[in-house]
Amino acid sequence: MTIATPAARPYQHYVYAYPHKTAYRPLDGHPAGRPLLSELWAAERTDALSLYIHIPFCEVRCGFCNLFTRIGAPEELTARYLDALDRQATAVRDALGDERPVRLAATAFGGGTPTFLTAAELERLCDIAEKRMGADLRTVPLSVETSPPTATADRLAVLAERGATRVSIGVQSFMDEEARAAVRPQRRAEVEAALGRIRDTRIPVLNIDLIYGIDGQTEDTWRASLDAALAWRPEELYLYPLYVRPLTGLDRLGAAAPPGAEATAEAAWDEQRLRLYRAGRDQLLAEGYEQVSMRMFRRADAPQEGPGDYACQTDGMIGLGCGARSYTSALHYSFDYAVETREVRGIIDRFTATEDFTRAEVGRFVDGDEARRRHLLQSLLQAAGMERAGYRARFGSDPYEDFPRELDRFAERGWLAGPADHGPLRLSPEGLAHSDALGPELFSPAVRAAMAAYEVR
Structure with missing residues (x-):
């Protein structure tokens, strides 16, 4: 008789890249110093x-956000940042050389919030991608x-004119009280107006991000947010x-739990999130959406985003900017x-002052x-x-x-579909529902140790 292996907590780690960035270390120990690109x-x-x-x-930092970003920008900081991006892009393109074809199969602007930039700055960002890196943004x-708040008509017009095929907007909840509970100051009327402006541009793909597991969220309010999103x-x-x-922000707001209460609260929160996930998944499947991953759902008749010959498992990535990753084999x-405000500002300041981006x-x-693990x-x-x-x-x-x-x-846990040999x-x-438990179980011991040794700052 097979004895099922007990599963770990279902929500451990969102695996959007491997190895995780907290396993990265300074490359000064490389035999020849920091490696040349x-x-x-x-x-x-x-x-x-x-x-x-x-x-x-970003214009504001949400309570759940641990991304590399700073709130606001002193005068001329965005201009200095774009200057540094220009220098970095030039160095990277030179490093790729001209002896073989260099083709960029897909491009993305992320953050932070790229539309924090003004319309004129977005034009310059597109110029850097095209003129320095050779990206053909219209094809x-x-x-x-x-x-x-940053999805303004002038910014969206620039993106549409320069060839944007997809706009992803973080809404998280259409319920004002839930947005406040997630420390995300916004009103539904502002969200709806932004969605209207995005649809007016006729950019082919609109993505809406929603979050489940917010304090006070119920299955009814979760369905109401989904209904509001589906209306678009x-x-x-x-x-x-x-x-x-x-x-x-949410971590700082949390109060210390009495002995024994923390585990009980975590188990209840896990149960809530699984229940809401399943409700959302089932609702979207019933509405004609296809499940692409635990998180992503695509409308069955939506245009396919991305070229058919690009595969993140095998193809390289060029990352520009101080929070971007690059992947070679x-x-x-x-x-x-970093996450802490002072540390983030210091890293951005050092990036904008950098002249040599060749290493x-x-x-x-890897x-x-x-x-193999990746x-x-x-x-x-x-x-x-x-x-x-x-494979x-x-x-x-x-x-x-x-x-x-x-x-x-x-x-043994029922996370795999069908016989292993077919x-x-x-x-x-x-298995998809437990992706955030399954993924970390494939981390190597060395990566686990590096992540555990990382000092959060």
């Missing part, structure tokens, strides 16, 4: 790269993140579980990372085992799953040979 990219494929440009500014997907017929919806991370690298600063080398993670957490033949072709082994204990454990390796509906 030209050396890192010399043997890499450059015919299907993605470009991500990070804008680390490849361009995704841009925004917020209700968004091509995509992301449903995020609420997390309370160290140094965030051997190294993932970025700049320093990688902070990162983590060996054969880590590459490929499995990035594939398995998608509803479509992973073709084992593709075998890339690594010369089978995932069940490389990760037998983990995959057997997932199967079809793609896919998660069951319950």
Whole structure:
């Protein structure tokens, strides 16, 4: 008789990249010092790269946010930041060289809030992507993140004219009281007006982000937020579980629980979030949306975003900006990372003063085992799953040979769909629901140790 392995808490870690940035370390210990970008990219494929440009500014910091961003910008800081982006883009493009084709298959502006920039600054941002990096923004997907107060008509007009194909807006809740509970000062009327302006631009894909697990949120209010979002017929919806991370506003508001109460409260919160997730998932499936991952749902008739030949598991990424990551086959690298306001400001100030962007600063080398883990993670957490033949072709082994204990454990918990020896390796509906528990179980011991040793600041 098979004894089911007890599952860990369902909400542990949102795995949007692996290894996690808290496992990165300064690269000064490299044998030749900090590695030159030209050396890192010399043997890499450059015919299907993605470009991500990070804008680390927001008009307000939400209570749940632990992203690398600062609130507001003193006079001329955004101009200095764009100057630094221009220098960095020039250095990166030079490092890629001209001996082989360099094609950017997808572009994204994230943050922070890219539309914190003025319309004129957004024009310059697009110029940097096009004139410095060679991105053809009108022929490849361009995704841009925004917020209700910064989704103004003039900014959106620039994005539409420059070729934006997707706008993602963080709403989180259409209920004003829930927005306040999440320390996100906004009113529904402001949100609706912003959505109207986005639809007026006729940008092909609208994504709306919503959060479940907010204090005071019920199944009825969650459904009401979903109904309000669905009224705009968004091509995509992301449903995020609420997390309370160290140094965030919600973390600072939390009071110490009496002995024994914390575990009880966490279990109740886990149950609430799972219940709301399932309600939201079922509602969207009934409305004609397809589940792409635990978080992402796409309308069945929505235009496909992204080229069919780009795969995040294997293709490289160029990250510009002090919060962006870059991926080669051997190294993932970025700049320093922090959450606390003073630390973030210091990192941004150092970035804007940097003249030499020819070397990688902070990162983590990805060996054969880590590459296998990343490929499995990035594939398995998608509803479509992973073709084992593709994995075998890339690594010369089978995932069940490389990760037998983990995959057997997932199967025992009912997290895998179908027999292991037939079809793609896919998660069951319950496996998708537990993605934030499953993903961390595939972290390597070395990455776990590095993340545990990271000093939150």
